[in-house]
Amino acid sequence: MSTPVQYVKGIGPRLAEILAAKGLKTVDDLLHYLPFRYEDRLNPRSVAELRPGEMATIVAEVRNSGLFRTRRMPIFQLTVGQGRNRLKCLWFNATYLQNRFQAGQMVALYGKVEQDRDGELQIIQPQFEILGDIYEEGGADEAEKKAAASLEIGRIVPIYESTGQGKLTPRWFRRIIRWALDNLGPDGPDPIPAAVRAHLSLAAPREALTKVHWPDAGESFSDLQSCRTPGHIRLIFDELFFIELGLELKRREQRARTGIAFQIGAGARESIKKILPFHPTTAQKRVLKEIVADLQAPFPMRRLLQGDVGSGKTIVAFQAAIIAIENGYQVALMAPTEILAQQHYFSARQILEKAGYRIVILTGSLEQDRKRAVRRHIAQGNAQLVIGTHALIQEAVEFEKLGLVIVDEQHRFGVMQRLKLMQKSDEERVGTGLRPVQAERSSAAAEPDVLVMTATPIPRTLALTLYGDLDVSVLDELPPGRTPVVTRAVTDERAPEVWDFVRKQVTAGHQAYVVYPVIEENEERELKAAQQMFRQLRDKTFSDLHVGLLHGRLDPDEKEHIMREFQRGEINVLVATTVIEVGVDVSNAAIMVIEHADRFGLAQLHQLRGRIGRGAAKSYCILMYGGKVSEEGQRRLDAMVRTSDGFQIAELDLELRGPGEFFGTKQAGIPSFRVANIIRDRQLLEAAKREVAFVLSGPNQEISQAEIDHALKHMRTRWALSYGLVEVG
Numbered sequence: 001m002s003t004p005v006q007y008v009k010g011i012g013p014r015l016a017e018i019l020a021a022k023g024l025k026t027v028d029d030l031l032h033y034l035p036f037r038y039e040d041r042l043n044p045r046s047v048a049e050l051r052p053g054e055m056a057t058i059v060a061e062v063r064n065s066g067l068f069r070t071r072r073m074p075i076f077q078l079t080v081g082q083g084r085n086r087l088k089c090l091w092f093n094a095t096y097l098q099n100r101f102q103a104g105q106m107v108a109l110y111g112k113v114e115q116d117r118d119g120e121l122q123i124i125q126p127q128f129e130i131l132g133d134i135y136e137e138g139g140a141d142e143a144e145k146k147a148a149a150s151l152e153i154g155r156i157v158p159i160y161e162s163t164g165q166g167k168l169t170p171r172w173f174r175r176i177i178r179w180a181l182d183n184l185g186p187d188g189p190d191p192i193p194a195a196v197r198a199h200l201s202l203a204a205p206r207e208a209l210t211k212v213h214w215p216d217a218g219e220s221f222s223d224l225q226s227c228r229t230p231g232h233i234r235l236i237f238d239e240l241f242f243i244e245l246g247l248e249l250k251r252r253e254q255r256a257r258t259g260i261a262f263q264i265g266a267g268a269r270e271s272i273k274k275i276l277p278f279h280p281t282t283a284q285k286r287v288l289k290e291i292v293a294d295l296q297a298p299f300p301m302r303r304l305l306q307g308d309v310g311s312g313k314t315i316v317a318f319q320a321a322i323i324a325i326e327n328g329y330q331v332a333l334m335a336p337t338e339i340l341a342q343q344h345y346f347s348a349r350q351i352l353e354k355a356g357y358r359i360v361i362l363t364g365s366l367e368q369d370r371k372r373a374v375r376r377h378i379a380q381g382n383a384q385l386v387i388g389t390h391a392l393i394q395e396a397v398e399f400e401k402l403g404l405v406i407v408d409e410q411h412r413f414g415v416m417q418r419l420k421l422m423q424k425s426d427e428e429r430v431g432t433g434l435r436p437v438q439a440e441r442s443s444a445a446a447e448p449d450v451l452v453m454t455a456t457p458i459p460r461t462l463a464l465t466l467y468g469d470l471d472v473s474v475l476d477e478l479p480p481g482r483t484p485v486v487t488r489a490v491t492d493e494r495a496p497e498v499w500d501f502v503r504k505q506v507t508a509g510h511q512a513y514v515v516y517p518v519i520e521e522n523e524e525r526e527l528k529a530a531q532q533m534f535r536q537l538r539d540k541t542f543s544d545l546h547v548g549l550l551h552g553r554l555d556p557d558e559k560e561h562i563m564r565e566f567q568r569g570e571i572n573v574l575v576a577t578t579v580i581e582v583g584v585d586v587s588n589a590a591i592m593v594i595e596h597a598d599r600f601g602l603a604q605l606h607q608l609r610g611r612i613g614r615g616a617a618k619s620y621c622i623l624m625y626g627g628k629v630s631e632e633g634q635r636r637l638d639a640m641v642r643t644s645d646g647f648q649i650a651e652l653d654l655e656l657r658g659p660g661e662f663f664g665t666k667q668a669g670i671p672s673f674r675v676a677n678i679i680r681d682r683q684l685l686e687a688a689k690r691e692v693a694f695v696l697s698g699p700n701q702e703i704s705q706a707e708i709d710h711a712l713k714h715m716r717t718r719w720a721l722s723y724g725l726v727e728v729g
Helices: 012-021 027-031 133-137 142-150 170-182 194-200 205-213 221-225 230-255 266-275 282-296 313-326 338-355 368-380 415-421 460-466 492-507 530-541 556-567 602-609 631-642 646-657 682-696 705-719
Strands: 037-040 055-069 074-082 085-092 106-115 121-124 127-130 156-159 302-307 330-334 359-362 385-388 402-407 449-454 471-475 485-491 511-515 547-550 573-576 589-594 619-625
Touching (some): 055 085, 170 205, 266 313, 282 449, 282 471, 302 313, 338 385, 492 589, 530 573, 602 631
Parallel strands (some): 511 573, 511 589, 589 619
Antiparallel strands (some): 037 156
16 A cells, blocks of 8 residues: 555556646555546436436437537537437537547546527536547457456446546546556555444445445445445545544643643632623633633643634633733733734723733834834733734744733634644744743743634534644623624615615714725626725715725735724724724624625625624624626525524535635645545544544453554554644654
8 A cells, every 4th residue: 555656557657746746646545536426337328318407427329529619619519329319518618629529439428418499408518438449548458458348338437537637537547546456465454443343334444445446336326426335434434533533642642741730719710700891601601611621730721712703702811811810920812913913902901901910912013122122021021911913923032931822813824823832842832932931941841721712613523623632612602782783685786775774874873894805906807896996985975974995905004093093983984805804893883785795705704794793783784796696605695694603604614615615715724635525424523533532442342452553553654644643642
């Protein structure tokens, strides 16, 4: 399994380079490059059986083909037949298909069956393979030709994603993978312990690989397409089991490290009660209890605090900060933007300064003299709560006695920045800035506790993998006084009504946001630009009101000035891009209009909506859209109108976009699974977590120490490098 792919027959060094770019470097990688779908060439559909709207595989004879040109583009048309029945296939802009087909060839086609204007059946852009080519590729030997044909006709055929590199077609992958499977050496001991295999009735590894690539004739076609055959389940479980095993070992290793056992005395309890602006919710009490238990433990806290927009995460974080400060330690609170850092700073001063706590802010835009003064206060221990942006992790910043690190909106920091806050050893912590000075003097120095906060609700399945080494707390209740936001989706044609409604709200004493997806005009995507619409709203629609503009390209001082004006109520209508998505808290803002709402991600829409409804007044979010909305765009709009539950929205967002795009950009912290899909395979993920707990509770009557050791060795040698678990153990 560890053999480099270049030594597989038919590959060699040049093709190995192309495969390496797809992450296929070893035989193990190659055999885990699974088919993304299957074609039933054992019982292909006849043309007479086809119905519009269905996906189908057809094996038929080429009758004729040709290219014809329209005013917009060239279209290639292929007609195939079975007896008297015909089927038309069309490809747009496909001049490359000229001379590709010849009358009399047998061809396998796969695609969605539709009806043209004349009622004839057709398939647009079908995937195809010319079956006559099989014999040409099989080699001179008649046996080789028959063997090649046996992989393509009269069976369920695996379809692999091609690389786009000429020769590396689905057919090429079939031949290479079959050869690799047939020539694989004998299996060693199964890395999954026997008791775990019995619990889940798991297939053997070799059998699983063979059946996934080359299904038996009687295999359920729907199980194959949904990755629910016994072979698929075994391969998916392997991946999830070893990831969860690595993550659980990381958690246990963290708990073996030296932390700070904070004392929760009467003084700390009294201080916590004093800062609460309202009676805490049941969820806040529960979460604070979980955090307090972590703070009192002798190992470092590593906790994720999830809470929907406005659920009161910040006040809980300030309560945790008080405990650390009352124990004589400093607290660092890191935010992703200067606006959010400033907001935390003002909130902290309002809530904590009157209790006598010393608070400072450190951001990149501070003048050099001010920065030096702030860094000096931090190093001398005069600053008890230090709030800032990523400027906090620069080498020049040293803490006298750091006890607690709070990271807000964690997903907006890169994974490496998160790691800088959660270093595993004193040697690694030196140079990050986030460390106590005494760490240099004592090899057994205690590590700071870390509380990671996010207002992006993360479905449990994703949290188990993305934050699998953290304990998770959830604030699932809004504080008193928060009013649910009324959400409506309307077309651009109703814009005059919308602007009239905004005016009424402003006349009633409220403020409004108008949000656009881009800053400058982009004719191709036909999006209204924030700058252009700002001028239109300021000069025409709301010429008698104070209209402001906020976007990401403004310099920090100008952004700050505009936000202060809006917070003081001096701006009636704030035109903005998504820069307001995080951290702008204006309780008087009671209406938000989002233009081109169908172009925003679901989580982003939910975050934006969270900027309103922060006061007692009834609040409204109006989602405007124009033209033809995609099916996904419509589902996002419907979800926003239907629910304000962030976790329901997050589940749908994960389903729509997949884990790799869940945060808007692909993030290195999310494992890139080879065969598993955490949306589809939720139950197997839960089972993997359960079985990991069982394995690590051994040895016992069901599981031997030798089996546990073998599983751990397998994880370190086969899985650790792929999933960032290499430091485990």
